[in-house]
Amino acid sequence: MSRPDLPIEALPAWTLLNDITFHDVKVAETEESGYGLVSERNLSTQEETFDVPTLITVPHSLVLNVECVEEYAKEDRNFRQLLDAAGHQSTRGDILLFLLVQTALASRSSQPAAGVSNPWTEYLKFLPAIIPVPTLWTEDELHLLRGTSLEAAVGAKLSALEAEFDAVRESSSGIPCWNEMLWVENTVSLGDWILLDALYRSRCLELPRSGESMVPCIDMVNHSASPTAYYDENSKDEVVLSMRPGTNIFKGQEVTISYGDTKSPAEMLFSYGFIDPGSTAQSLVLPLEPFPDDPLAKAKLVAFGEPPKIHMSRSKDGTTVDWKSPFAYLMCVNEEDGLEFRVLQETDGSRQLRVFWQDQDVTTRTTDFGPLIQSHQLSAILRLRVATVIQQRLQDQLDRLTFSHIPDVQPLAAGYGNSSPREACIEASLLLREVERGILETGIQSLEKQVSAVDPSLELMADENVVAYLGSMETAESDLANQEASNEEDEDDFS
Numbered sequence: 001m002s003r004p005d006l007p008i009e010a011l012p013a014w015t016l017l018n019d020i021t022f023h024d025v026k027v028a029e030t031e032e033s034g035y036g037l038v039s040e041r042n043l044s045t046q047e048e049t050f051d052v053p054t055l056i057t058v059p060h061s062l063v064l065n066v067e068c069v070e071e072y073a074k075e076d077r078n079f080r081q082l083l084d085a086a087g088h089q090s091t092r093g094d095i096l097l098f099l100l101v102q103t104a105l106a107s108r109s110s111q112p113a114a115g116v117s118n119p120w121t122e123y124l125k126f127l128p129a130i131i132p133v134p135t136l137w138t139e140d141e142l143h144l145l146r147g148t149s150l151e152a153a154v155g156a157k158l159s160a161l162e163a164e165f166d167a168v169r170e171s172s173s174g175i176p177c178w179n180e181m182l183w184v185e186n187t188v189s190l191g192d193w194i195l196l197d198a199l200y201r202s203r204c205l206e207l208p209r210s211g212e213s214m215v216p217c218i219d220m221v222n223h224s225a226s227p228t229a230y231y232d233e234n235s236k237d238e239v240v241l242s243m244r245p246g247t248n249i250f251k252g253q254e255v256t257i258s259y260g261d262t263k264s265p266a267e268m269l270f271s272y273g274f275i276d277p278g279s280t281a282q283s284l285v286l287p288l289e290p291f292p293d294d295p296l297a298k299a300k301l302v303a304f305g306e307p308p309k310i311h312m313s314r315s316k317d318g319t320t321v322d323w324k325s326p327f328a329y330l331m332c333v334n335e336e337d338g339l340e341f342r343v344l345q346e347t348d349g350s351r352q353l354r355v356f357w358q359d360q361d362v363t364t365r366t367t368d369f370g371p372l373i374q375s376h377q378l379s380a381i382l383r384l385r386v387a388t389v390i391q392q393r394l395q396d397q398l399d400r401l402t403f404s405h406i407p408d409v410q411p412l413a414a415g416y417g418n419s420s421p422r423e424a425c426i427e428a429s430l431l432l433r434e435v436e437r438g439i440l441e442t443g444i445q446s447l448e449k450q451v452s453a454v455d456p457s458l459e460l461m462a463d464e465n466v467v468a469y470l471g472s473m474e475t476a477e478s479d480l481a482n483q484e485a486s487n488e489e490d491e492d493d494f495s
């Protein structure tokens with residue numbers, strides 16, 4: 001669907017009509033980040049002040065959150081049917097349905113069969129049609145992410161978006177007006193759904209009272225590691241953008257906020273389409289899979305209840321990596337260690353999977369196996385298993401990152417319609433690869449120290465149970481070797 005654009009010069013008229021006030025700032029084209037907010041005069045605030053200047057005020061009625069979607073459904077009976085059939089599962093899902101309908105309305109020149117226009121119908125026309133997040137990258141650009149944590153994440157997201165769109169299509173096909181407008185006339189496609197998801201992800205805010213929301217005009221403010229403004233809700237529930245205390249903004253300078261300083265580079269790229277090295281946390285999240293030959297793998301996944309992951313974060317000085325992976329502990333314990341699954345029949349006939357650890361019901365504590373194994377007699381061995389699993393997973397990821405073939409790319413020259421990756425995608429992916437490689441290498445080194453048998457002072461290897469366990473393994477191995485040697489002798493005899 002082609003969404004008609006409105007020039008940014010028309011935004012002041014739209015804001016006036018909708019009671020949004022701008023004080024000494026305007027939305028304008030920036031050099032590198034699309035539209036942004038620019039100061040129209042020199043502004044400054046004292047360090048210790050509560051009386052900070054307000055730059056933008058947006059009425060509560062324009063805040064697009066789950067209540068706003070509900071209110072809209074009260075005015076529009078047809079949308080109510082669509083929301084009841086395909087919505088009410090998440091704030092994001094309801095807002096996407098609302099945006100889908102507004103986009104469909106905005107793209108129609110004739111009187112629509114369904115849907116009631118509201119301020120968002122027009123506002124959407126000011127928003128960019130090109131959003132640099134990886135779910136909207138081309139095939140060639142996605143190849144640049146091979147071996148990074150985003151490789152699997154972007155693929156999984158695209159599959160999830162396709163499934164979501166199919167579900168909306170399916171559940172609304174029985175409602176005549178939406179069936180005609182959305183599906184028979186093919187007014188919207190999967191591509192539109194992916195674009196709306198990207199718009200939502202890159203522009204939604206977490207407000208203190210209104211929760212997850214989109215706010216017109218505040219969503220025109222770009223990010224900086226040294227932000228000069230922040231958003232909040234005032235006593236009238238209006239959303240306000242205010243200057244930070246102790247800042248100076250010169251005439252013509254961009255006003256910025258922080259999109260958060262605890263997000264990983266992958267998260268920044270995934271949500272916003274850029275990485276700011278000055279404000280990202282040195283962290284990395286990798287998916288983890290149970291051992292393929294573990295007969296309890298399925299039960300462990302069901303009992304764990306969420307996708308297994310490894311979270312890693314590197315210290316500020318870059319020398320150590322901390323990791324967390326509650327599933328890795330569950331993954332590494334077995335029946336002989338005291339793990340048991342039982343299926344219990346409830347009085348209402350339903351069946352429930354229960355998890356037992358050393359005869360204690362720990363069904364509600366499956367993410368706690370780290371602490372749970374502490375009291376086990378072979379706790380050090382179990383921790384050694386876990387450390388080895390994590391180390392191997394990091395090594396596999398590092399190998400994939402190192403050996404995945406990155407095409408020798410030439411950036412897309414402006415104005416040329418070829419399929420080469422865009423320069424911003426190349427730069428962002430190279431930065432992501434560099435950061436993730438550093439975290440993986442440091443993580444592997446930290447784990448190597450833990451599991452290394454070379455340094456006897458190290459915690460795991462110094463544990464007497466581990467030494468005894470490895471000693472028994474060595475004896476078993478040498479018994480096996482002796483047995484094989486004597487078999488060979490036998491074979492020699494036969495020959």
Ligand SMILES: C[S@@+](CC[C@H](N)C(=O)[O-])C[C@H]1O[C@@H](n2cnc3c(N)ncnc32)[C@H](O)[C@@H]1O
Nearest residue numbers: 033034035202203219220221222223272273274
């Ligand atoms: C909330 S919107 C801000 C307004 C946006 N620039 C526009 O043209 O509508 C967030 C998007 O702005 C861009 N952006 C914001 N801050 C940026 C930065 N520091 N560097 C690069 N792009 C940035 C990214 O494309 C991001 O997805």
